[in-house]
Amino acid sequence: MSNDLEDSLRAALRPVDPGEKFTAGVMARIADESRRTMRAPRPHTTALRWTSVALAVSLVIGILVARELQLRRTQRGLEARAELLQALKLTGEKLDIAYRVVNDEEHAEFTKDSGV
Amino acid sequence: MNTLSKRTLPTLVAMLALLARIAVAAPPAPLKLPDFDALAAKAAQSVNITLDSNLLGLAAGFLDSSKPEDAAAKELVAGLRGVYVRSYTFDKDFVYAAADLDAVRKQLSAPGWQRLVGVHSGKEHANVDIYVSIEQGRANGLTIISSEPRQFTIVNIVGSIDLQKLHRLEGKFGIPKLQLEENK
Numbered sequence: 001m002s003n004d005l006e007d008s009l010r011a012a013l014r015p016v017d018p019g020e021k022f023t024a025g026v027m028a029r030i031a032d033e034s035r036r037t038m039r040a041p042r043p044h045t046t047a048l049r050w051t052s053v054a055l056a057v058s059l060v061i062g063i064l065v066a067r068e069l070q071l072r073r074t075q076r077g078l079e080a081r082a083e084l085l086q087a088l089k090l091t092g093e094k095l096d097i098a099y100r101v102v103n104d105e106e107h108a109e110f111t112k113d114s115g116v
Numbered sequence: 117m118n119t120l121s122k123r124t125l126p127t128l129v130a131m132l133a134l135l136a137r138i139a140v141a142a143p144p145a146p147l148k149l150p151d152f153d154a155l156a157a158k159a160a161q162s163v164n165i166t167l168d169s170n171l172l173g174l175a176a177g178f179l180d181s182s183k184p185e186d187a188a189a190k191e192l193v194a195g196l197r198g199v200y201v202r203s204y205t206f207d208k209d210f211v212y213a214a215a216d217l218d219a220v221r222k223q224l225s226a227p228g229w230q231r232l233v234g235v236h237s238g239k240e241h242a243n244v245d246i247y248v249s250i251e252q253g254r255a256n257g258l259t260i261i262s263s264e265p266r267q268f269t270i271v272n273i274v275g276s277i278d279l280q281k282l283h284r285l286e287g288k289f290g291i292p293k294l295q296l297e298e299n300k
Binding site: 073074076077078080081083084085086087088090091094095097098100101102104 | 163165167171172174175177178179185186189192193199201203233235236237239240242244246260262269271273
């Protein structure tokens, strides 16, 4: 009895060559599965990818815009500084004329009117 | 320093101090400066500076405190609300008419403005009028009108003018040394 069962099992589990057809079928299914995966990525993966690209582009644009604004601000600041110094220089020149006139009693006629 | 300047300069300073204590109605500030477009076209050189409080703040940020000139300017600018300059230089004498300045002088006749000093230099044919405006007992504006045969200049400074700070600008930007220390 025991030997019969053993024989039956051995017979059932003996190595059997599946044949070339089986191997070819498995390989074809693997190839087909790979193609399908490559052709049609999953929807959420696509959205994530585009979101990442959009974020990266936005970041680059943001950095460029900020840099441009900073450059303009710097340029305007330097212009304003130059204008301020020029204004003070002109003010100084005119005050200097008044001072020289006050200081030069031989060549000037000095009038003083404070309105007080 | 001669006798006249020894007398007049302390007087000028004293007048400024006195004016600073007088509270009168605030003048419209800044002045409405004409465009002078026609004159600008004839001018060999023109300067048109308009610095409101925002631009003054921006300019102050670019002043280098380690440089004496910049440091003095930075300190002076702290109390200012605007700096406006119109200056035109011509190749010929008297291209502009005195009437061109009338619109500005008219504004300076409004209450609040006081003519501090007016000088005429026969040698240089230059007239310089200096006006100050007073608000709540403090000088809040300074206007200089300078007319020469080939140049006229209007400077309008709006804001708190600290004479001590102006004093510290002596020797810088061509501002003469007032020798206030000796006169104390």
